[in-house]
């Protein structure tokens with residue numbers, strides 16, 4: 001019997017309660033597919049700061065190193081916002097994990113589910129045009145990690161600086177990830193850059209063109225980041241896979257997520273070259289609704305499905321989860337935020353949605 | 359009688375035809391307010407490449423230096439897209455003008471006009487929530503101009519790099535511009551940054567806080583760029599003035615412009631510390647509709663109004679133009695792109711709209 005081990009980092013806010021539902025679903029997968037998914041929980045984020053004194057305790061990092069994948073909840077909240085930046089949950093835990101495990105390939109799907117178009121902030125006809133985008137974001141380089149960065153000079157001429165930096169190798173491997181993904185989807189990659197201004201973007205464009213030659217069945221388009229933020233609003237159905245650097249991917253993926261109007265449904269994967277990955281919902285820790293049993297567990301459950309697919313090669317199990325989610329949405333078993341204001345009393349709880357998917 | 363001189367750079371595409379309407383309106387202003395607005399036309403952009411061999415001929419630059427302001431049309435088009443980047447109209451003319459005249463303060467208003475809500479790609483209720491944003495973008499520093507930038511190394515480790523850089527002085531003067539603008543509007547500045555990742559953003563936030571102390575009547579909020587692109591879609595009415603660095607302002611102002619759904623109505627101003635400025639429509643040269651007499655001249659006319667207000671201190675004349683534009687919109691004298699598809703045959707031509715405003 002196949003065995004896998006998963007480091008479960010539920011984190012803060014709604015993290016623990018939606019993770020509980022993902023665990024239920026993974027229990028069901030174990031039985032149905034006759035596999036073992038050993039899960040060990042580790043503290044992370046604000047909870048780890050409170051209990052262990054730091055956002056990413058060494059035992060958590062060690063547990064992640066020994067696992068086949070990390071299933072991540074969400075971290076942060078107002079309680080820890082006053083800490084110095086370097087100690088805050090987002091940077092101390094999330095950016096450190098990305099960089100430590102070289103999780104360069106970040107996949108963020110954004111879809112408007114049939115029947116849920118009214119949730120989108122876009123005009124009805126645009127929301128109904130069949131929106132299904134995959135943002136492929138480079139996650140371990142660019143201006144997030146580029147050196148040098150610092151502060152120099154004095155008085156009013158004192159200045160701060162950051163370096164945006166990309167090597168051919170770094171661009172090539174994320175471009176390959178985008179083209180591979182497009183081959184399994186609708187065969188189109190839109191590469192986002194600012195090649196009319198940035199040298200990193202020119203190299204980005206050059207390598208994207210090179211990689212495209214190995215994928216004659218995939219169409220490559222280039223778009224400037226400023227125009228991309230416009231087109232996502234005006235005609236999002238034109239996009240299949242959007243290939244982005246770290247900073248532009250941060251912006252584009254969030255705009256795409258918001259455009260669906262249902263952030264609680266969106267998973268994400270962050271992987272390295274060995275198939276190791278961190279899987280987490282696109283939304284945040286939502287401290288305002290934590291502990292009330294009303295949070296949507298679907299993003300967490302779909303993150304678990306991505307984990308099975310990409311880190312454990314269990315495509316069938318992932319398919320089963322994704323089908324169950326679609327069936328649950330179609331059956332109208334929905335948490336409150338997916339319902340119109342006047343139908344909120346029909347809302348299902350976090351655990352009811354989890355049970356239905358199981 | 360007061361005299362002013364204006365360098366008129368109509369440029370490419372629809373530039374010349376919308377400029378003609380702006381000139382008509384300025385003629386009317388001369389009479390009504392008993393002033394002289396001396397205008398001299400100079401070649402710029404692709405037209406200048408074709409006729410003079412370069413996008414910004416020295417006589418054009420000299421003409422701008424001798425004027426009180428530049429009224430700019432639009433430049434670029436597919437014909438010049440194959441030129442080396444440094445010679446292309448956008449970079450060789452526009453970025454050079456910005457930097458040569460130190461036009462650091464870029465104002466880009468974006469408004470959903472009452473009655474034109476249906477043009478917005480946003481959901482009806484959001485489009486009708488009263489959207490009126492002013493993006494204040496830093497235009498002569500940041501990653502657009504930061505040094506060093508280059509390319510180094512070999513083989514797959516060859517890398518490109520750009521530098522994002524801001525001094526206290528550069529941040530302070532654009533922050534002051536934003537707070538001054540907010541005082542005359544609804545008293546709120548939202549500063550856009552990525553202070554959880556970038557050192558330039560941390561300095562940005564620090565200086566914004568310092569400047570805020572001099573404007574106790576203006577409220578200051580900070581927002582991350584990724585969240586900003588989401589909030590512009592979800593709830594744009596929350597914003598009054600958005601204070602942005604060069605790159606983030608490029609992104610935010612274009613998203614705001616698209617959100618209104620009526621790019622043909624949006625002017626912009628780019629000014630230096632002496633009140634000298636370049637005034638241009640937010641939209642591009644639209645080569646696909648050039649020469650047909652159907653382009654909307656309003657963005658160009660409102661750019662002329664901004665010029666009168668900011669570079670010539672002729673607030674009354676600017677008010678008069680802006681009122682005439684609103685009256686023209688209310689009277690339904692509209693170019694085709696502002697009308698629903700089934701009412702396009704009622705469209706007014708470029709010159710009819712210009713006449714009505716006159």
Ligand SMILES: CC(C)[C@H](C(=O)O)[C@@H](O)C(=O)O
Nearest residue numbers: 090091094095250554555584
């Ligand atoms: C928390 C923050 C540093 C992070 C990022 O910018 O990458 C977040 O916005 C994300 O997109 O995962």
Ligand SMILES: CC(C)[C@H](C(=O)O)[C@@H](O)C(=O)O
Nearest residue numbers: 196197226448449452453608
């Ligand atoms: C043409 C381009 C260099 C320019 C910019 O990025 O500033 C344009 O997008 C703008 O916003 O005026």
